[in-house]
Amino acid sequence: MGKVNVKFFGAAVEAAKRQTETEVDASNVRELLDRLSDNFGDSFKQKVLDSKGGPQAFVNVFVNNTDIRHLKDLETPLNDGDEVLILPAVAGG
């Protein structure tokens, strides 16, 4: 279990009730997203998560600047002081 700093960008700010940053205790990404759903309610769940509780197709989650899809996805462990970014999938190209 670690105290994790979470930052929201773009439409994720609206989903997080206009907050741009928060701190959450969680041991992995799945737990973190559960906690955020509890804190921010239905609007967060509906906008940011899919039916399985993971980030929906157009949302990316980064732990210490690495996409969780390149780590252990929802099972990516979190430690004290980690930084998590939640942002729209950035198209580029």
Add this chain to the structure above:
Amino acid sequence: MGTVQALICRRCDAESPPMKTISCPKCFAPVDVSYDFDSIQLSHDSFHTRPRTLWRYRELLPVQDSRSIVDLNAGFTPLHRCRNLEKLFGLKEVYVKNDGLNPTNSFKDRPASVAISKAIEFHLKTVGAVSTGNLAAAVSAHAAKANLPCYVFIPQGIEASKIAQITAYGPHILSVRGTYDDANRLAYLASESYGWAIANITMRPYYVEGSKTLAFEVCEQLGWQPPNHMIVAVGSGALMRAIWKGLNEFERIGLIGNGSTSIHGAQASGCAPVATAFKTGNESIKPVARPDTIAKSIAIGDPGDGTYAIEVAKTTGGRIDGIKDIDIQEAIKLLASKEGIFAEPAGAITIAQMKKLVEEGQILPDESVVCCVTGNGLKSVEAVQPSSGQWQIVDPTLKALNTVITNW
């Protein structure tokens, strides 16, 4: 000028007013510019006296005020009839749309011109791009013309010739330690933090509108007859979808008949997340962490429009394949030696894909094909190695020359 109605979400259909944005405020999905098609009155004759640039299609571009337009004469590039390739592949009609002849030598001048013009219309003071090289050059050049400060984010390891070209236009260059996707994320965070107009991120709905003019021109240059097949390289997948959107809009306003063009994509095997998902039928695209290919222009591990590129291929009867670097290099030489067109790897990959599609019966002998060559070969000279026996060192005498050419 353009008759923009709104931004429409591709997923939830929510409408939002035209603004600087990356995605739908309700569901995060990409948004598209929609037009008031009923008010657009265009016929083939409308174009006779218009400028030979992408701005000839101004009613279908999202800039409302002509004073905002930054124009380096991008667009209306040549459509070459390739009779040597026709003979080689046994096809009736083969064309190359040579977008390497744009002002900064790639198709990216199209979206750059539109994105920077729209940024000016929005009164944004700083512009930028995240880029594997071509877009950085295009945005920097248009920013220079508009006297706007410009920040470009590029991954490490792109070609020296591209860096030299970008440098000359005078932007602030941020060489990001990491991949294109790392640069992409940083550029997004910068756009959120500083309010910059990043062409392919926060100006994206407008940016992609520039790319669709490639499809408009192909139709016009073929006498308003769209081809049976169009082949494009796939990096993010945005160009493939933009071409589909362009063909649909021309149909909708009656400039061409109803759709019969199959749109095919090609990715380098060393970075082929879209081709892999197309082949396996997966709904989601698994990003590639470390792209490894000579086709650096399309080395995008996490393609934002990948699912839409797949949708376009499926809807139009097209395909998306991975092409090996060695086949891309062969295609560069084939296109140059048979048709006199020197393409960068991401441009020549379309020729390799055409070969594959012909061999596998996807393109039939009596059909027409347009390969979109999106970048000039001088952008990545490292990709071309002389063939064995192609070079000879000769003493400066006629006798020595005679010996060499007799034995060649």
